[in-house]
Amino acid sequence: MTDRSRAEALDAQDPLAPFRSRFAIADDGLVYLDGNSLGRLPAATAGRIDDVVRSQWGERLIRSWTEGWMDLPLEVGDRLGTALLGARPGETVVCDNVTVNTYKALHAAMSLRPDRSTIVAHRGEFPTDRYVTRSVAQARGGRVWWIGEAEEVSPSPVTASVVADGLDDDVAVVLLSVVDYRSAAIADVEGITRAAHEAGAVVVWDCSHAVGSVPLQLHDLEADLAVGCTYKYVNGGPGAPAFVWAHQRHHDALANPVPGWMGHADPFAMGPAYEPAPGVRRFMTGTPSAIALAAVDEGVALLAEAGIEAVRAKSVLLTSYAVELHDAWLAPRGVELASPRDGAVRGSHVTLRHPEARLLTEALTDRGVIPDFRNPDGIRVGLAPLYTTFTEVHDGLAALRDLLHALPA
Ligand SMILES: Cc1ncc(COP(=O)(O)O)c(C=O)c1O
16 A cells, blocks of 8 residues: 555546646656645746736836736735635735734734633644734733643644633633644634634634635634635745735724724825724735735635635545555654544644654755654645645655664664
């Protein structure tokens, strides 16, 4: 079952296989297992950027703002939201980065519950989320109630009961990742959202590792707010702008703590006081990045064409195959699987723990296999269904197996 021919057969049966040719792949021999950090370059993006730069900027100059640039944050937001988040039109805006958007979303969420002062968050949450959570709680004279474990790369997903332990009548907001950046465990979005609502709180979901790999139904689940990035599975490029999603039922009550002119109801009125734009556009701050938004649009278009359900189906097959190879080759050599075994609660990467993870990651990179290293002992193998092949998974993990064989016992 570990033969390369099996990987080749899986590639031959893969309905998404043709999408690999839609990416600019400079070196077909490179085994790229880091799409969960920086997605590959869609082939159409270079041409699109060229047009934005040469024609829209170079020729049309300032006129391009009214010829389309100004609408991009909401237009790209709608395309992303409806294809990937289960959003309704008008609920998603693409702007800023995840850190800034988390800050805005947390403040806005706290303002929905003005009589409460606690934020519930996970100890093992991505650093930026923890730092921003602390800062927002402090600014509002509140506190953070930390749940879960910090140190362990825990393969168990965050459940409603884990969150319920932290809920009382002072909790205004719960902040959680849909997919854990370490283990890839998928939180129980539906159960946690319901438990938080029953306790009178709202939830801010960080979808950074879920968007473009795990289908979401944010509107139908009556979630409250969400943020996420577009440079991982959305393939929007390095530093691509992030998104804010907010359920339409909250729109009129949401306050952006960074009240910039672009979130104003009438930016060019240059009025004396801030008046929020209707809808999710109020989460904009300053001038949108037209070039970067065009790149996000191309990434979203590929995922929308493939269909997020097909992407998810391949993601589960890819990660399951990686788990099989781990069991056959790596576990006997001291590697520990730090991702859930159950594909239903596993996102699109697999984390492998080994005391020499840093050294092994460097050695793999030298051999043309690129995973990423996560402190202290995790090798993250990111599998992006639009372009990762089963053969790459085979070859990448075979290289790791061979390196482990060469390690001194
Ligand atoms: C779960 C999660 N949240 C937040 C961030 C930070 O995003 P940004 O650098 O866009 O602020 C990341 C980055 O990888 C992430 O994985």
